[in-house]
Amino acid sequence: MIPAFLVLASSSTLVHLSAVDLVIIVFYFALVLAIGMYLKEQANTGEDFFMAGREMTAWVAGLAFLSANLGSLELMGWAGNAYKYGILAAHWYWIGAIPAMLFLALVMMPFYHICKTHSVPGYLNLRFGQSAQTLSSISFAFMTVLMSGINMYAMAVVMKVVLGWNINVSILVSSVTVAIYVALGGLRSAIFNEVLQFFLIWAGALLIPILGLVEAGGWSGLKAKILQNLTEQHVANPGAYTHLWSTLGDFSKNPMGINWVGIVFGLGAVISMGYWTTDFLVIQRVLSAKDLRSAKLAPIIGAAFKMCVPFIVILPGLLGLALLRDPHTGSLLRLVPANLAWSDAGQAQGLHGYDEVLPLMLARYCGPGLLGLGITALIAGFMSGMAGNVSAFATVWTYDIYGALINKNASDEFKVKMGRVVTLAGVGVSILTAYLVMHAQSIMDYVQALFSFFIAPLFGTVLLGMLWKRATPAGGFWGLFAGTLSSIGMYTWVKLDPGAVRYVALSMQAQDQAQNMFRALWCCSICVVVTVVVSLMTKPKPDAELTGLVYGLTAIPHEEHVSLFHSPTFWAVVTGLAFVILQIIFW
Amino acid sequence: MKTGGSLSIWFFIGVCLLVNGVLIFATGIYEVAHPPESRVVLYDLHANIWWGGLLLILGLLYSLHFSPAKERARIAGKS
Numbered sequence: 001m002i003p004a005f006l007v008l009a010s011s012s013t014l015v016h017l018s019a020v021d022l023v024i025i026v027f028y029f030a031l032v033l034a035i036g037m038y039l040k041e042q043a044n045t046g047e048d049f050f051m052a053g054r055e056m057t058a059w060v061a062g063l064a065f066l067s068a069n070l071g072s073l074e075l076m077g078w079a080g081n082a083y084k085y086g087i088l089a090a091h092w093y094w095i096g097a098i099p100a101m102l103f104l105a106l107v108m109m110p111f112y113h114i115c116k117t118h119s120v121p122g123y124l125n126l127r128f129g130q131s132a133q134t135l136s137s138i139s140f141a142f143m144t145v146l147m148s149g150i151n152m153y154a155m156a157v158v159m160k161v162v163l164g165w166n167i168n169v170s171i172l173v174s175s176v177t178v179a180i181y182v183a184l185g186g187l188r189s190a191i192f193n194e195v196l197q198f199f200l201i202w203a204g205a206l207l208i209p210i211l212g213l214v215e216a217g218g219w220s221g222l223k224a225k226i227l228q229n230l231t232e233q234h235v236a237n238p239g240a241y242t243h244l245w246s247t248l249g250d251f252s253k254n255p256m257g258i259n260w261v262g263i264v265f266g267l268g269a270v271i272s273m274g275y276w277t278t279d280f281l282v283i284q285r286v287l288s289a290k291d292l293r294s295a296k297l298a299p300i301i302g303a304a305f306k307m308c309v310p311f312i313v314i315l316p317g318l319l320g321l322a323l324l325r326d327p328h329t330g331s332l333l334r335l336v337p338a339n340l341a342w343s344d345a346g347q348a349q350g351l352h353g354y355d356e357v358l359p360l361m362l363a364r365y366c367g368p369g370l371l372g373l374g375i376t377a378l379i380a381g382f383m384s385g386m387a388g389n390v391s392a393f394a395t396v397w398t399y400d401i402y403g404a405l406i407n408k409n410a411s412d413e414f415k416v417k418m419g420r421v422v423t424l425a426g427v428g429v430s431i432l433t434a435y436l437v438m439h440a441q442s443i444m445d446y447v448q449a450l451f452s453f454f455i456a457p458l459f460g461t462v463l464l465g466m467l468w469k470r471a472t473p474a475g476g477f478w479g480l481f482a483g484t485l486s487s488i489g490m491y492t493w494v495k496l497d498p499g500a501v502r503y504v505a506l507s508m509q510a511q512d513q514a515q516n517m518f519r520a521l522w523c524c525s526i527c528v529v530v531t532v533v534v535s536l537m538t539k540p541k542p543d544a545e546l547t548g549l550v551y552g553l554t555a556i557p558h559e560e561h562v563s564l565f566h567s568p569t570f571w572a573v574v575t576g577l578a579f580v581i582l583q584i585i586f587w
Numbered sequence: 588m589k590t591g592g593s594l595s596i597w598f599f600i601g602v603c604l605l606v607n608g609v610l611i612f613a614t615g616i617y618e619v620a621h622p623p624e625s626r627v628v629l630y631d632l633h634a635n636i637w638w639g640g641l642l643l644i645l646g647l648l649y650s651l652h653f654s655p656a657k658e659r660a661r662i663a664g665k666s
Contacts (some may be wrong), residue, residue, distance in 0.1 A: 020610055020614050023610060024611075027603075027606055028603070031599065031603055060596060071596055172589075192599065196598050196599055196603060199603070200603065203642055211629050211634060214629060363627075364627065364628050365628055365629060366627060366633065366634075367614075367623070367626070367630070367635055368614050368618070369610055369611035369613075369614035370638065372610075373607055373611060376607075533632045554634065
């Protein structure tokens, strides 16, 4: 039985938990708290608390690197996108991640590791000075807690719809648990729990695609069923839902309204590179690696597993297209946008949102026990994402805002205390944001775009900083500023005049995701152009000040003492080949 | 890997998989003896038995291989 205080409207929920399911969920909460308590004694110095002592192995850092990104909304949201856009959604896991992760490992990680920075804004300070650091750290801190709160609210809504749990209880229980284990053990505790959560996510979600493929009659049976169902429903381009590249020659030939230029250059070359190489939320995990080889191997290990994630995220979305039927009428079930499904009218009609496809598939195949494990996987995903946000926020606040702008002489002991307090405060602000969103839900429509304003230009700034020694502090700051401003400008332009989408995204058919891709491409280009022009007009830093920060002025340790099977380059090539093969198979 | 103390992260993962495996496997066995009225799709495959069994075995292997006693011995051997 579910405790009464958790129940909101159990009769109208998607799934019903049994006692064993509840035991599994409670055991998970107890275990993550126990890990936090156990690791409290190992978080005494700043390096321990914020950098996990810089002693993580490649496997631990690599799995945490991936897990911090595997939030539950990532799982449910992309399963929903797969239902909406078909296999095109897999681009966000393959070309939208793998090349960037390998680039991070082989090209950028040496600079991050050698300069011993605590954060990405910290690197900007060393390379471009305090102006760029301040702009980057304040925008990152602001967006991190905001995103954390919005994810918290969205997760609580899903828990309400799926399980009937009270929104307040969901928010408080999960966020307080994260606050306790991160405040106690710092980054080490966050990382350990992220590795645990990684295993739980796979254990809880992997059964869905396995059983789904059995029911659908394998991949060929799945494709045939999707084609048949979408044709019956008169959906345009039904064949495009199971092809990755062959429909990207024309905006009108695929459900996303995008072409290959947007995917390759907007997603693969800018958004993905920006996120995976400069977003401190994920970079912090790799900075905790014990040596340079581990720091280079960690993103490669993350990339190898990232390539497999579509199996537990995209495939369930496609299986939903093929197999989901109304249990009462037996007719095909059509999922709808969340705002429609979760409205009072939608709830009265029994509609389900796109993001519910994963829980729907979970309820389809998983009985008592397995259901508890699946729900635990979703909760674990949420908590790993939130812990990532909170620990990154605490570090950036302590080192790049408080330590750089308010008290430059703070002691190490004080920084650890500050880190603990800021962790709790970050969770508190996230909770407030969640309630703010609850009363003004339109904010959710804007914040995802707001986040992208800062990531794409930041990539241009960091990349030029690492690879071009002529880039100057003024160039770095004004390039970042102009890139961010132009992204906001394009977004506002399209909001005020929807017809402008034909200029920003090159097509009137471009959907939100396609617009994001092209906006990122343009603003990163503007950032690069402004950085180059301003740099050429201003005085560069002397070479001596750039040692350890820029290509050509940094001695990178060679790897000849390791065998082939221990070489990051070898595993990057293997991962890259597997990536290419996947593109060909699902072309 | 230095994990802080004698407990490795892999030990925690082993315990987690073991406990979940035991619970799911036992539930599967119970369901065979007392089949439920409302059944999930592909119930006849008894996924909770073989999936729970798999988690149980993996959890057992991890828990034993990375047990605190073995971890202490490893740390002592290195120093």
